[in-house]
Amino acid sequence: MSAGRGQGRLALPFLAPAVVVLLAIGIVPLGYAFYNSFTRFNLARPNDPQLFIWFDNYLTLLGDSSFHDALLRTLLFLVMVLPFQLALGLGIALMLHRPGLRLLRTLTRLSLVIPMATTYVVVGLIGRLMFNTEFGVVNDLIGALGIRPVEWLGDPVFAFIALGVMDVWQWTPFCALVFVAGLTMVPYEIEEAARLETKRWWRILAHVQLPYLLPGLTALLILRTADVLKMFDAIQTMTRGGPGTATELISVYIQRHGFKILDQGMASAQAIVLLILTIVLARLYIRLVYREVA
Amino acid sequence: MRKLLLASAALAAITAGREAGAWTLEEAAAPYSGTTINALFLDRPGYRAAMALLPEFEEATGINVEIEILPYENSREYQVLEFTGGGDLDVVLIDLVWIGEFADAGWVVPLEQFYEDEALADPELNLEGFFPLLLDAFGTWDGVIYGFPFDNYSGVLFYNRCMLEEAGFDAPPATWDEVLNTYGPALTDAASDRYAFALQSMRGETQSADSFMRMLWPFGGSLLDENFRSNLLSPESQAGLQFRQDLMAYMPPGIVSYDHAEAVNALAQGQVAMITEWSSFYGTLVDPSASTIIDCLAVAPEPSGPAGRLPALGGFSLGVNSQSSEEEQAAAYLFIQWATSEAIARDYVEAGGVSGRMAIYQEQDIRDKYAYVDPMVESWQAGVPEFRPRFPEWPAISEIVSEFGTRMMLGEVSIEEGAREIGTRMEAILEQAGYYGGDKPLLQ
Numbered sequence: 255m256s257a258g259r260g261q262g263r264l265a266l267p268f269l270a271p272a273v274v275v276l277l278a279i280g281i282v283p284l285g286y287a288f289y290n291s292f293t294r295f296n297l298a299r300p301n302d303p304q305l306f307i308w309f310d311n312y313l314t315l316l317g318d319s320s321f322h323d324a325l326l327r328t329l330l331f332l333v334m335v336l337p338f339q340l341a342l343g344l345g346i347a348l349m350l351h352r353p354g355l356r357l358l359r360t361l362t363r364l365s366l367v368i369p370m371a372t373t374y375v376v377v378g379l380i381g382r383l384m385f386n387t388e389f390g391v392v393n394d395l396i397g398a399l400g401i402r403p404v405e406w407l408g409d410p411v412f413a414f415i416a417l418g419v420m421d422v423w424q425w426t427p428f429c430a431l432v433f434v435a436g437l438t439m440v441p442y443e444i445e446e447a448a449r450l451e452t453k454r455w456w457r458i459l460a461h462v463q464l465p466y467l468l469p470g471l472t473a474l475l476i477l478r479t480a481d482v483l484k485m486f487d488a489i490q491t492m493t494r495g496g497p498g499t500a501t502e503l504i505s506v507y508i509q510r511h512g513f514k515i516l517d518q519g520m521a522s523a524q525a526i527v528l529l530i531l532t533i534v535l536a537r538l539y540i541r542l543v544y545r546e547v548a
Numbered sequence: 549m550r551k552l553l554l555a556s557a558a559l560a561a562i563t564a565g566r567e568a569g570a571w572t573l574e575e576a577a578a579p580y581s582g583t584t585i586n587a588l589f590l591d592r593p594g595y596r597a598a599m600a601l602l603p604e605f606e607e608a609t610g611i612n613v614e615i616e617i618l619p620y621e622n623s624r625e626y627q628v629l630e631f632t633g634g635g636d637l638d639v640v641l642i643d644l645v646w647i648g649e650f651a652d653a654g655w656v657v658p659l660e661q662f663y664e665d666e667a668l669a670d671p672e673l674n675l676e677g678f679f680p681l682l683l684d685a686f687g688t689w690d691g692v693i694y695g696f697p698f699d700n701y702s703g704v705l706f707y708n709r710c711m712l713e714e715a716g717f718d719a720p721p722a723t724w725d726e727v728l729n730t731y732g733p734a735l736t737d738a739a740s741d742r743y744a745f746a747l748q749s750m751r752g753e754t755q756s757a758d759s760f761m762r763m764l765w766p767f768g769g770s771l772l773d774e775n776f777r778s779n780l781l782s783p784e785s786q787a788g789l790q791f792r793q794d795l796m797a798y799m800p801p802g803i804v805s806y807d808h809a810e811a812v813n814a815l816a817q818g819q820v821a822m823i824t825e826w827s828s829f830y831g832t833l834v835d836p837s838a839s840t841i842i843d844c845l846a847v848a849p850e851p852s853g854p855a856g857r858l859p860a861l862g863g864f865s866l867g868v869n870s871q872s873s874e875e876e877q878a879a880a881y882l883f884i885q886w887a888t889s890e891a892i893a894r895d896y897v898e899a900g901g902v903s904g905r906m907a908i909y910q911e912q913d914i915r916d917k918y919a920y921v922d923p924m925v926e927s928w929q930a931g932v933p934e935f936r937p938r939f940p941e942w943p944a945i946s947e948i949v950s951e952f953g954t955r956m957m958l959g960e961v962s963i964e965e966g967a968r969e970i971g972t973r974m975e976a977i978l979e980q981a982g983y984y985g986g987d988k989p990l991l992q
Contacts, residue, residue, distance in 0.1 A: 298649055299653065387802065405801045496954060498955045498960060
């Protein structure tokens with residue numbers, strides 16, 4: 255007992271720096287945002303008192319059709335890009351998992367890191383150039399196929415698709431690497447035995463490899479969902495949320511309230527709703543998808 | 549007696565000498581030599597012009613001016629965070645639509661306290677030498693001067709004279725009606741990617757100021773009525789917005805994603821024949837590295853509508869941060885006074901700036917050299933200072949206008965629905981701000 259207490263005393267100074275830092279940069283600002291969400295607080299009105307208004311900001315949000323639209327648009331974006339990223343990622347992972355061509359596989363794995371290492375702002379700028387109507391490479395490519403130039407960033411539907419293409423380009427490699435890691439976990443003997451049983455790759459995938467891929471898949475679902483809900487920089491540089499509101503995902507909407515209108519109370523309430531949504535979705539993924547390998 | 553007379557004469561001579569040539573920038577700045585002041589600039593021609601002349605000021609005064617350059621879209625946010633976070637900004641950049649907000653919040657100092665201080669005030673300051681419309685709109689709130697006009701714009705019509713002549717026009721359109729019904733069809737050929745007109749309409753202040761409001765005033769419409777209720781459903785406002793919708797037939801597709809740069813570039817590359825843009829883009833349009841139409845470029849006042857010629861008005865004044873120290877405030881004032889003075893107006897214009905001083909535009913050589921001068925000066929004779937309301941609520945209202953303004957253009961909401969939605973949301977903001985309670989003056 256006294257040893258335990260001694261250990262506790264010893265652990266304290268080791269843990270304290272991490273806890274203090276976490277408190278300072280994570281928990282305290284979150285608490286402050288939570289408090290702000292119950293107040294009327296606009297940075298541009300320093301002479302107005304910060305009134306405590308209980309749930310007024312949240313009630314306003316319930317009736318704000320622009321907020322609902324931005325949220326739905328974000329979920330639509332997630333539903334649009336995620337299947338592509340997972341399917342393409344899995345395809346790449348399965349190809350990399352095949353034996354042979356060791357050097358080429360290593361090079362491919364290395365090159366997969368490049369899109370992920372590119373900052374969002376740069377991805378947005380590249381997208382803006384690639385999808386430019388006059389001199390963008392995308393219109394050049396489809397022009398070679400005899401298709402008329404498309405007004406990518408000036409048309410609501412095409413702008414949404416263009417943004418999705420850039421997101422798929424950037425994050426498919428991440429999915430591929432996570433799946434590759436999952437595939438390497440499959441015990442060699444089991445996979446070998448299965449290969450003797452059947453030549454059909456999808457049966458091996460479904461019955462042997464899939465259980466090992468599920469933890470990675472759950473992580474991917476959680477991370478990508480959180481990423482899309484937070485997605486701001488690439489949109490800001492590529493379309494600034496336009497044309498109209500076509501690519502205004504929820505983070506762009508919140509940033510507009512927080513730093514254009516400078517309404518910290520309302521922006522905090524929106525951010526808290528987003529946080530709750532992220533947590534609910536993460537729990538849902540874990541419940542529905544995650545399985546421990548027996 | 550003789551001695552007394554001599555002494556009096558000497559004293560009189562000294563006093564007269566001091567009165568005649570006493571004030572110099574060097575002497576006024578002597579107590580602040582070595583002071584560093586921070587200013588926010590934009591990456592636009594007027595600011596580059598001031599920066600080219602800046603060494604002259606620094607050498608004369610010993611005051612160091614540190615300049616931060618930001619895109620327009622981030623500049624208000626940056627300054628508000630500087631004010632609320634106790635930053636070190638001294639020279640405040642005030643867009644015409646921010647003056648109410650900055651003044652009401654007490655972030656900028658009334659300049660009176662400096663220009664009435666004999667040690668600081670240049671005897672040749674001549675406040676009457678500014679265009680009254682500019683000093684009133686950019687620098688004054690509730691009768692108090694907070695800034696001197698520095699970067700001054702009027703909307704003007706830039707057009708490609710050669711394209712117009714090819715289509716059989718020997719003069720630019722005088723009315724918006726002509727733009728739509730005569731020039732539009734004649735100058736548009738979508739198959740070869742040629743369009744009559746481009747109206748920069750990107751989401752943001754570009755949409756609300758350059759696109760939406762531009763079409764209200766000439767048609768007799770306005771954002772607010774005299775009671776600060778929405779006036780967007782009035783027949784005149786609806787006519788203006790409908791006109792914009794109709795005119796889109798003669799604009800490049802995707803016009804809703806055009807910011808200033810895209811619209812100016814479309815004219816500069818010969819894709820469109822006419823744009824209504826800020827006078828300050830003249831420099832870009834005559835720059836051989838950016839423009840292929842230099843010989844064809846011509847400038848005219850914006851077309852007029854049924855309610856007359858009411859072109860877009862925009863610009864910035866420079867003010868002094870109320871949180872700066874006394875020395876920094878004095879040094880910042882000296883810089884502002886110098887940068888907006890009549891004495892450097894010629895150098896400023898020749899370096900690419902647009903001065904707010906009347907005298908410089910009476911010089912014949914300046915009028916001959918810069919084609920934008922006459923249309924711009926004509927536009928500044930009469931204008932609407934509240935072209936966009938200048939009260940503190942504008943930034944929030946501008947976001948709403950720009951959201952539904954772009955959605956109207958895209959056909960996602962009808963003009964009437966969009967106008968109603970903007971009206972409802974705008975009135976909610978004004979209600980919360982207390983304008984309908986009767987105790988807050990209806991200032992815009």
